Amino acid sequence: MIKKLDFNPVEAEKNNELPTQICNMCGEKFDALDFQENCRFDHYFGYGSEYDFHHLDLNLCCKCTAKILDWLLPQCKHNPLTYEPEVMSFPPADCNDGKN
Numbered sequence: 464m465i466k467k468l469d470f471n472p473v474e475a476e477k478n479n480e481l482p483t484q485i486c487n488m489c490g491e492k493f494d495a496l497d498f499q500e501n502c503r504f505d506h507y508f509g510y511g512s513e514y515d516f517h518h519l520d521l522n523l524c525c526k527c528t529a530k531i532l533d534w535l536l537p538q539c540k541h542n543p544l545t546y547e548p549e550v551m552s553f554p555p556a557d558c559n560d561g562k563n
Contacts, residue, residue, distance in 0.1 A: 486524035488531070493524060502528040 484493040504521040508514040523531065536544060 484522060486527050487521050488523055488527040491524055493522075497524045500525050500528070 482498075484498065485491070486493065486497070502523040502525070504519055504523075506519045508517050508519070510516070532544070536542065
């Protein structure tokens, strides 16, 4: 079993060891960059919505994520996209890698 911190999608792709993950929108298999970005929406709809008690498990490749954002962002009255380069430290600053 691969621990999340030990998984390197670039190395896995070189060794032909990428797990199979498919983009829900285009149907293409994820490459290393898609795994690295990991654009995923996981939501359970509760009572009172148009999708009562349904589960959304949406995985998008980088190209489809860009297409969705190109459509979605202009629809928003308040921009949900923020620029936060400090969040992208590797490994993440809030990650507990077992070392104290």
